[in-house]
Amino acid sequence: APGVPAFTVRSPRPWAEAKFAAGEVLHFARVEDLPAEARVERRSLKRRGVKSLLGIPLRTGDEITGIIGFEAMRETRHWSEADVTLLRLVGEILCSAIQRLGAQAALRESEQKLAQAQKLEAVGRLAGGIAHDFNNLLTVILGFSRPLLRELPEGDPARDDVAEIHSAAERAAALTRQLLTFSRRQPVEQAPVDLNALVQEVGPLLARLLD
Helix, strand or coil: CCCCCEEEEECHHHHHHHHHHHCCCECCCCCHCHHHHHHHHHHHHHHHHCCCEEEEEEEEEEEEEEEEEECCCCCCCCHHHHHHHHHHHHHHCCCCCHHHHHHHHHHHHHHHHHHHHHHHHHHHHHHHHHHHHHHHHHHHHHHHHHHHHHHHCCCCCCHHHHHHHHHHHHHHHHHHHHHHHHHCCCCCCCCCHHHHHHHHHHHHHHHHCCC
C-alpha cells in the first residue's frame, strides 16, 4: 500500500555511519532534506525511488549493535516519536534475540567439540589398553625366539622361520609403541627411518603372503 515503509538493513555510508555511531536517529520525511554532506546518500536514495527515510541505531548496553531502517517508496511519510520508540524497541528485541541465537549456536559448537575431544580421549585410552596387553604377548614371543635363534645352527630350515617370527614380532612391537604414544602412555621419540631397509625387512613376509 502507498506509504507503507519497506524494512531494510543497509551498510551505512560515511555520513550516516558517523550519525549512527553517535546514537542519532535519521528521520527525513523528504530525502531532499538531507544535508549537503549527505549528498552520496541522497543521490543513492533518490535513484532507488525512496521518498522518506527512517534509520534507528540499536543499542545493546552501551554499544551500537545494529541499525534498523525504514523507507517509504511511493509517497512521503513522517514517523511520529511514538513510532520511533516502538520501532526501536522492536529492533532491539530482534537484535537481542539474534545475539542470543548466535551465543546458543556457539555454545552448541563448543559442546560438540568437547564431545569429539572426549571420544578421541576414550579411543586413545582403549588403544593404550590394547597396546599394553599386546605388548605383553610380544614380549613372550621375542623372549622365546631369541634363544631359539642362538641355538639353531646356520643352514637349519627352521632358523629362517624363527628369524621371520622374531622380525615380525619386533615390527609389531614398534607398532605397539606407536599406539602407546597415541594414547599418551609413552613419550614421543622421533628418529630417522631408513625406508629402504624397512621395505627389505617386510619383503620376505609380503612375498609369502602374496604367494
